């Protein structure tokens with residue numbers, strides 16, 4: 001068992017997160033509970049700042065906020081002078097409410113709705129990662145409506161297969177994201193943008209996939225993107241002034257995972273672009289990166305209370321907890337692997353092969369597929385590690401389960417950041433209307 005953050009430790013017969021005893025958090029806030037180490041989040045954001053933003057001229061790291069979105073994370077992110085990637089008007093609205101600078105919001109998405117484009121432009125969001133031809137028309141229409149200029153990067157498919165699971169690969173040829181480079185499709189898109197009165201073409205965007213451990217995939221993608229920049233200049237006479245190299249940086253969930261160092265990836269990206277631009281005698285373009293999981297993934301620990309325990313002779317022990325696929329869909333969806341402990345048995349031998357199940361009416365409702373734990377009993381507290389990315393943000397109310405609270409810990413203290421949903425929240429959208 002490995003805790004993937006220096007901000008949590010097993011000591012004094014318990015689990016401490018930012019020096020806060022997990023058992024005290026359970027007493028104070030109940031379970032299931034998402035605990036996020038602000039210490040870890042700040043450490044990771046500081047890596048983006050010191051090892052990228054401050055290290056190079058003319059770069060901007062973005063935090064991909066789909067991985068974990070709430071007022072507090074946007075407030076903390078803005079302290080580091082970096083930008084964010086948002087994928088809906090909902091995310092943008094929360095970021096703006098948190099006081100995030102709209103000019104540092106980059107709007108992504110493969111089907112941005114007219115209403116979302118209108119909302120974003122009305123609220124001064126002016127960086128769009130353009131995904132398709134319909135979007136070009138819409139952005140031009142709403143930019144004209146507000147008489148504003150939108151700065152566009154064009155998402156181009158690199159045709160590279162990378163990422164932890166088929167569902168989180170985005171850069172291969174058969175994808176719903178971005179413009180294909182086949183038959184010059186992306187060149188037509190760029191020409192259309194250049195011809196648009198209210199959109200300024202700035203550059204190109206690449207995202208190969210998520211939970212990527214393969215440095216070569218980043219290297220190949222960047223070589224391809226330098227060739228795209230040459231082609232755009234040679235065919236259209238247009239300079240690529242911005243390259244967004246995307247995110248996807250893998251983190252360790254279990255000791256089998258071997259993540260790349262942030263600086264290993266970014267220095268490869270910078271070197272390849274620099275070499276490519278130098279060869280043409282061009283100035284270095286602005287370079288963006290946009291990791292999400294890297295910032296928040298290992299910051300999260302979910303605390304659950306154990307309920308029923310079932311031994312199936314010669315098979316395994318099922319331990320059910322008070323949440324499930326509603327607060328952690330990743331195990332069912334991506335076959336994701338996790339580590340964890342029984343907090344109140346932190347010093348006992350892990351001699352039982354356990355499957356941690358949820359309380360949802362689905363056989364796929366598994367929290368951790370297989371883990372060695374001390375023999376569990378009702379009332380034990382199970383801590384699942386590395387749940388900071390794509391857990392709260394992908395949670396649901398299936399089986400009418402209220403969403404858990406989110407608590408941040410920092411320097412020996414805790415604070416509630418998102419309150420636990422109540423039954424009233426569950427009926428909040430019901431209306432009692434007669435047929436008309």
Ligand SMILES: Cc1ncc(COP(=O)(O)O)c(C=O)c1O
Nearest residue numbers: 064207210247248249291292293
């Ligand atoms: C365009 C884009 N950028 C950034 C990310 C962030 O990915 P990750 O959280 O793996 O860094 C994603 C999600 O995969 C994405 O689709």
Ligand SMILES: N[C@@H](CCCC[NH3+])C(=O)O
Nearest residue numbers: 168170210211330389390
């Ligand atoms: N939701 C995915 C990551 C994909 C992010 C969006 N492109 C995960 O949990 O791993």
